[in-house]
Amino acid sequence: MEKSLVINPDKCTGCLQCEMACSYENEGVFNPAKSRIKVFTFHQEGRFVPYTCTQCSEAWCQQACPVDAISLNLVTGAKEVNESSCVGCKVCTISCPFGTINYNQSSGKVIKCDLCGGDPKCASACPTQAITYVDADQTGLDKMRQWATQTDNATSNTASNA
Amino acid sequence: MSWTGKLLRINLTRGEIISEAVNEEWKNDYLGSRGLATKYLFEEIDPACEPLSAENKMIMATGPLTGTMAATGGRYVVVTKGPLTNCVACSNSGGFIGAEMKSAGWDMIIFEGKSPKPVYLYIENDKAELLPADDIWGTSVWSTDEWLHNKHQDPLLRIAAVGRPAENACLYSGIVNDLHRAAGRSGVGAVMASKNLKAVAIRGTKGVGNLNDPAGFMKAVNDGKAVLAENPVTGQGLPAYGTQVLMNVINEIGALPTNNMKDVQFDGAHAISGEAMSEPRKSDGRPNLTTNAACFGCTIACGRISTIDQGHFSVKNKSKYWGNSGGLEYEAAWALGADNGVDDLDALTYVNFICNEEGFDPITFGATVAAAMEMFEDGNITLEQTGGIPFNFGSAEALTQAAELVASGEGFGQDLALGSKRLCEKYGRPELSMSVKGLEFPAYDPRGIQGIGLNYATSNRGACHVRGYTVASEVLGIPEKTDPLSAEGKPGLVKAFQDITASVDSSGLCLFTTFAWTLDNIAPQIQGACGSEWTVDYLLKVGERIWNMEREFNLKAGITSADDTLPPRLREEAAKTGPAKGLVSQVDAMMPEYYQLRGWSEEGIPTDETKQRLGLKG
The missing domain is CATH 1.10.569.10 (Aldehyde Ferredoxin Oxidoreductase Protein, subunit A, domain 2)
Known part of the structure; x- marks a missing residue:
């Protein structure tokens, strides 16, 4: 079963555990500057929003890459960067509409989320379940459940009023 | 291990910046952050110096767990001689700048002297420079933050700054980082402004690693x-x-002043x-x-x-x-x-x-x-x-x-x-x-919570709850419940809380973890990061060593046992309502036992035997 990362900003507290888990998995150090997932703080609104690659089915980055360094992992559905092929041309960073593939100065290659091979460390590090990893066909399930509860209430209220 | 092993020394008088190795021996004796920075301060300044003079130094320091994935591992401290208390001042803050400092490669920054003109310190990993702050002198922390982000065109820059009260030598001005986290107490902001230092702006992209036992640490x-x-x-x-x-x-519980x-x-x-x-x-x-x-x-x-x-x-x-x-x-x-x-x-x-x-x-x-x-x-x-x-x-x-x-x-x-x-x-x-040694009380009345009164009276930075938060035991039952209205057994409780806290503060973790964690939870994290020698027993010893070092600093700064007390209102005017009705603080009655447990003389001075036991010089 293919799974997807689901992000619920309402639950995010901006702690950056996800950024540390990501950088530790990929770089061996705790380094938010090298994280593939980023938490954005909207100070005036009091909101924290984690953001990362959503693994497009027809990925712009993959199609733009002139050296075929980005390939599909058939098990996880992730688009993965092959470091030995990547020439650091950055065309993918231009083509990605969401900005979630980025150049890494230290390696001269690009980096992006690869779902940690099917065990994304950001999701397991998140203390509030703002980041979860669920069935790719059911990413809306939690939201549907939330609304379903209210729909149910409305029905029972109407019934009791009648 | 987990420390970067490097510190920045900034001589503001001369505009000089040098990189130094952190003293290995002191690191092993004092862990980091509060303990290590206080050791440097004690060694480098005369405790009797005027806090707002160029002779005083100000140290920003992280702990070995700062910048790691350890929960709450983002703390940093500002250590200096405080103008409000004329005692050692150690003000702890969260937010993000502590981790950024560590990620830029620095355990500590020592500021000395006084800049002839307003400046701010800009750090980008190994690069550190003092830049003119004329345009932001006389403005608030929030304006300074905005100006620096605009100037450096870097939304990820982490900033700590002082506002107008610090420039005006307000004796309780603090240093605010990340807009609303603060090294808030003891007037550390006034010290920073007295050096004509407006802000510290840091961008660190090296990351924090160098763990002693990565798998053990993550577990x-x-x-x-x-x-x-x-x-x-x-x-x-x-x-x-x-x-x-x-x-x-x-x-x-009748303890809300x-x-x-x-x-x-x-x-x-x-x-x-x-x-x-x-x-x-x-x-x-x-x-x-x-x-x-x-x-x-x-x-x-x-x-x-x-x-x-x-x-x-x-x-x-x-x-x-x-x-x-x-x-x-x-x-x-x-x-x-x-x-x-x-x-x-x-x-x-x-x-x-x-x-x-x-x-x-x-x-x-x-x-x-x-x-x-x-x-x-x-x-x-x-x-x-x-x-x-x-x-x-x-x-x-x-x-x-x-x-x-x-x-x-x-x-x-x-x-x-x-x-x-x-x-x-x-x-x-x-x-x-309503103060001790010039620092005002926090929000727990010593008539209704007896132990916290003794902690206030003996806290090395004046009336402070986060030097020995006995409220955890006396009110919340952590780690075990004691009677808040009774003075019995409180000297031992206060000492235990004070020593543990000194250790936790020196690790880079937040004290609030200790609502849930004991040193049994903390020691394995420090061991994973720093080495197997950081056992619970050793952490307790380091905590006690730090406490006594701070005491020594204060004694040399002119504090005496007469300063270890509470204002007359709390010792003489009984609580009028609630469970503590009719009670006053029994602080003076508790003091002899506290001194004794600490291994101090009747005058509140650590004995030679105590200093020897803790490895403090005579």
């Missing part, structure tokens, strides 16, 4: 996170209500509580609290993000205060609220915003206003002296105007900037300053 970190999540205080109470979860609890500590219970407690912050406002149906927020790496997230009712008198036509910012924590809500008899949540939130915007300590400020209100009502301070403001208990208008005056340094604000000790001396009522 200890994950175990620790699970304990925090399952604990009712760190897993539920603090995320939901922040430290404000305490307002109603402390009021009920009210009206300059004349009373121990406040009728308006609920109106300014964490619960009230979550209730919809009448005017616009929104609650004061928008969301909770975490500091770097923190899985508790006790921080408050709040708004003020746009129709409230304090922010009418002031749109810059209409958005979200750092909301009330318990100490601020108490000091600004109960201690002044003010139950207006919006007014308190507004003053809290001002404290963050301009960088001054809401605890000392609130307690200073409370002392002013009592002297005003007693006729010692007149309308003419306050500039026409009626300083009555319960007046939200007086409170908000007082904050604006301290921010600008105008009129009566100059008197209020002195702190309560000097203000009360100036107006002839020294007994009305």
Whole structure:
């Protein structure tokens, strides 16, 4: 079963555990500057929003890459960067509409989320379940459940009023 | 291991910046952060020096766990000689700049001397430079933050800065980082401004690693996170209500100091509580609290993000205060609220915003206003002296105007900037300053919680709760329940809390983890990061060593056992209501046993034997 990362900003507290888990998995150090997932703080609104690659089915980055360094992992559905092929041309960073593939100065290659091979460390590090990893066909399930509860209430209220 | 092993030494007088290796021996004796920075300070300055002179130094320091994935591992400290207390000042802050400093490759930054002109320190990994701050001198922390982000075109720059009160030598000005986290107490901001240093801006992209035992570390970190999540205080109470979860609890047990500590219970407690912050406002149906927020790496997230009712008198036509910012924590809500008899949540939130915007300590400020209100009502301070403001208990208008005056340094604000000790001396009522060694009390009345009174009296930075938070045991039953009204056994409890806290503070973790964690949870994390020698027993010894070193500093600075006490009000005027009715603080009775347990002489001086046992020089 293919799974997807689901992000619920309402639950995010901006702690950056996800950024540390990501950088530790990929770089061996705790380094938010090298994280593939980023938490954005909207100070005036009091909101924290984690953001990362959503693994497009027809990925712009993959199609733009002139050296075929980005390939599909058939098990996880992730688009993965092959470091030995990547020439650091950055065309993918231009083509990605969401900005979630980025150049890494230290390696001269690009980096992006690869779902940690099917065990994304950001999701397991998140203390509030703002980041979860669920069935790719059911990413809306939690939201549907939330609304379903209210729909149910409305029905029972109407019934009791009648 | 986990330390970077490097420090930056900034000589502001000469404009020189050098990189130095951190002293290995001291690192192993004092761990990091509070302990290590205090060791450097003690070795490098004369404890009797004038705090606001070029002779004093100011140290920003991280701990070995700062910048790691250990839950709450984002703390840093500012250590210096404090102008409010003339004692060692050690002010701890969260937010993100501590981790950024570490990620840039630095365990500590030592500032010495005084710059001839206003400057700020800009750090980008190995690159560090002093740049002109003329354009931001005379502006607030928030303006400085905005200016620096614009100038460097870097949204990820982390900034700590002082505001106008620090420049005006307000004795309780702090250093604010990440807009609303602060090294808030003891006047460390005034020291920074006295050196003509306006801000420190850091961008670190190296990351923190170099773990002693990576697998062991990650296991200890994950175990620790699970304990925090399952604990009712760190897993539920603090995320939901922040430290404000305490307002109603402390009021009920009769230990909520009210009206300059004349009373121990406040009728308006609920109106300014964490619960009230979550209730919809009448005017616009929104609650004061928008969301909770975490500091770097923190899985508790006790921080408050709040708004003020746009129709409230304090922010009418002031749109810059209409958005979200750092909301009330318990100490601020108490000091600004109960201690002044003010139950207006919006007014308190507004003053809290001002404290963050301009960088001054809401605890000392609130307690200073409370002392002013009592002297005003007693006729010692007149309308003419306050500039026409009626300083009555319960007046939200007086409170908000007082904050604006301290921010600008105008009129009566100059008197209020002195702190309560000097203000009360100036107006002839020294007994009305609710302080120890010049630092004002936080939000727990020593008549209703006996142990915390002894901690206040002996705390090395003056009346401070986070030097030995016996409230955890006496009120919350952590790690075990003791009777708050009894003095029995409290000297031992106070000593244990003080020593453990010194160790936790020196690791880079937040003290709030200890609602759920003991050293049994913390030691494996430090061991994973730093080495197997950091056992529970060794951490306790290091904590005790740090405590005694701070004491030695203070003794050399001129403190004596006569300073280890509480104001007469708390020792002589009994609590009027609640469970503690009829009780006074038994601090003086507890002191001999405390000195004895510490291995100090009857004069409160560590004996040679004690110093030898702890490896402190004679």
